[in-house]
Amino acid sequence: MLRQILLLSSSKVHGHEFLEYAANDICEVLNGNKVSTVLFIPYALSDHDAYLKKVEIPFKKWGYCVEGIHKVNPLEAVEKAEAIFVGGGNTFRLLKTLYDLNLVKAIAKKVLKDGIPYIGTSAGTNVATRSIHTTNDMPIVYPPTFEALNLVPFNINPHYLDADPNSKHKGETREERILQYLEEKESNTVLGLHEGSTLYIKDNTVILKGLKGARLFIKGKDPLEIDVGSNLSYLLKTEENMKT
16 A cells, blocks of 8 residues: 655644744655646635645745635545545534535545555544544534544544643643544544654655654553654554554
């Protein structure tokens, strides 16, 4: 299976400009595929034009043109795309729009069969996984299903936060909510990406990159801290294999 996928925890990290912390990884993927124009999918936010202008700033600085999918025929744009960038915002809104426009299968085909690069951040990372059940977002709209692009066979929780032992907040922690999800039959694996962490998938190799590590949840096992540079290729195994 062809894969060239870069999944960011967030587009904004403290002390860095928009997408700056991942600039080297983004450019490496795009340059390696001789990409000149990136197809941008802004559906996670309501103001598509404003979002496009924001995304154009770093990509143009790096030497790439950006085409907003909302300005052209969406299916034709995906078919012709050299690379796809899906921005963050509300994951439910994003996935619903992808289904409304019949783009889910089209994007998956371009990425998994044609091998074009896919770059996602936050909501764009959520929809790249098997489902959006582990998003942090509010369900402001209702997509026909929570099943997503399934570019990788596990779930991700972007913006993952460890519990603060000094906090007086007594609500559920992110870890508790993920463990509750794993009590159900939907999935066996969730990768919590800390702010500034990036997951790079090339074919059957998965490497954790970026500024910070991640926290891995596998059903029936204790959560595990993952360091930057770790090889996580075993996460591409089927859910059945992950049970062992």
